[in-house]
Amino acid sequence: MADAITADTAPARASARPAGSGDLRLRLRQNAGLLGAVALFVLFYGLYNLYHPRGFSTQVLIQNANEILTLSLLAMAQTVPVLLGGLDLSVGAVMTLVNCLASHLVAGSPAQIALGIAACLGAGAAFGFVNGCIVVYGRIQPIIATLASGAIAMGLALFLRPKPGGKIDADLSWAMTNALSDFAETYGLFEDGKAAWFQPVAWIPVPLLVLSAFALLVWVPFRRTLTGRTIYAIGSAEGAAYMSGLPIARAKLAAFTLAGFFAGAGGLFLAIQTSTGNADIPQASTYTLNSIAAVVIGGTSLLGGTGGAIASVVGALVLRAISFNFRIFDVPPLLQPLVEGLVLLAAVSLGALRALRAKNRLELFR
């Protein structure tokens, strides 16, 4: 028998584990896209700070932290449907809707403010849940379902705020857009932010803490749930996920709900930063498209299955760092879109370099 002979004398077969590679190297290789994005960010942001007259200072950091927060939250929002293999074209519109809602609700007594914030986050999640229902139960492709629902969100936003305006609690705006010391001072915490133990962290911009909280307290645990794992499984091979008995409908609903939640959070902080509600249609579209770009730069595959929300935040940071440099290098405003497009194309092309390495051309099509 052929098989009997081979049992003990089997030659070294093609090993699945390349010789001498530890788990660290494996992880680095599996996250090559993210590492590239981190390198780009360090390059662009380092350049910006080097040439900035007050580079590497707390003021610059606080200003930048405010500029990246909303796009980073939207990039996280976009990541979840992309991991399923879909796209959510409504994230910018949901952001705008919640922005307008916040300009009505986030003011008054502390209790009212707290309730308003909860209502804003809840509204974003609810809108995302509706998106999920349309996709799961209406069996409509995510891209077209969210194109339509995004228009509806824009309509609601215009209904809430026909003209820019409204009001956000001024203390909250100040506290949320500055350093941690200002936050403490505003609300009389830690001896008005003067406590000795508090000084080492007093300089940290609040928007960065907010972003970290969303990433570490929402995304990271979610990714380790069965539902989160199922989202990756669906994007990787939906048929196999079904055959493995995974909760497909629940995972899709959760994915869009989470997208709505993050987009709503983006809208809430946009309102807190600008102190107004503004149903700005071009702004909503720009945020949607930039969120997709951020996801791609972060190394998440548009086909689904690989990547993550934190990688997309890095993608958003890269996008923003590119435009920061325009301010330093005096790129004429009329040239900025052209230059931004070229830099973006170059950045995304780095990911395509693997095509040059592949010795088996067939692997490029898998």
Place this chain on the structure above:
Amino acid sequence: MSPFLALSGISKRYGGVRALENVDFACAPGSIHAVLGENGAGKSTLIKIVSGVVQPDTGAMTLDGAPVRFPTPAAANRAGVVCIFQELSLMPDLTVADNISISDPPRRLGLIDARAQRRRAEALLARLGCEDVNPQIRVRDLPLSRRQMVEIAKALGKDPRLLILDEATSALTAADVEQVYRMLARLKEEGTAILYISHRMHEIEALADTLSVFRNGRHVETFAKGQRTNRQIVEAMIGRDIAAQYPPKPERPRPPPSLEVTDLGWAGRLKDLTFSVGPGEILGLGGLDGQGQKEVLLALFGVLKGVTGTVSVEGRPHRPGSPADARRAALALIPEDRKTEGLMLPMSVGDNLVAASFDRIAAGPFIDADRQRRAIDEAIRRLQIKVGDPGDPVSTLSGGNQQKVVIAKWLMTQPRLILLNDPTRGIDVGTKQEIYRLLRELADAGAAILFYSTDYDELIGCCDRVAVMYDGRIVRELQGDAITERAIVASALNIEQEADPAHG
């Protein structure tokens, strides 16, 4: 012994097609029960019903004597019925550990415990002798044979009481097959019921206690191993007397070569290969899976980059930069995976058939509808593809007919050198015989054929010569009567044979 799972009066129709008709079937704990039949005989439907993928139209199932229904695969799993499907059920972008524990990962505080999951994967893989698979690697980065082992480990992790293997060994290396056999023997001793579906007779001979034959949706008969000869079994499967399985090989001198390969090398995986094939010849590539046979075919077809050595086709140098170049040089490759490389599954049978020969049916930049229809009709007639309407999606055909579409697509380009990458994997006996006959006809008509197969019987029955590969080299070339299973296996393992008539 009372059966673990019993089916009575099960019928299932798909549209107008009768897939199963009034089937009674039972399998006992602690036994390996082989199910035999051509593709379309109803084996797949039987498995799908047992494992909860589809619902029967009529009939009842009992588990341990109590009536059961499985509305979903998950429900079947909970009852201890676990199936290893022929189509892989792995998520390529997730790691091996993720995949093995996908439906019920170990959790702590509601969150997946990555470390426990990894240990679980290591333990399950070790049971299969696959310690070389790193649980943290992505399934996408594993070769096909290792993926199949991961698939088996995943099924084992569900603690099956009834384990169904549907062609689960067709992608495995011989050493892995041996590991799987041992695992099955152990499960059998522990009292697991095992249903085993395979098209490889020698596997069934080695493993099964009981055999059941299906034909045209009916359960023909069930008997204990050894009660029927192989010939009787095959006849029961196809329902008619079979002529010789392989067409006779013509006796004639070796033709002058039309494909000459000298010192072919690639990326350390192919080393100094020198061989040639002439018109009318079928050259087999043999050896264990993964010794470079597939790469030889891909290199000749322009898929690989950085190929060294010289290749000439009909006297002209051949250095294709893409499959399109290779096609222009009158080469054809029947690829390894018909679902992803051979066919555009959602497109129609007709569109798939003409996909490689647009130049033959085009009028200027447009496709000539008349010529296209004639070409499609001729291809369907020539290979006797069983198809309702050429406009149906190719995904609706059975596996054997899909493979015929792939072959017909390439024959339409009128190739003079045909490369085949394991073309009969997972295909029923009847279609296999048609393919063997077709290969001989093509050779007689002047084509040169390079034929890689994982089935030694096939190489022995079909090929004029067999080049056995080991570790990227051709270690031995067998010819005529020297092509025996013994010689192929010995060369495949790179063992020097003592009494060697060919060289002695």
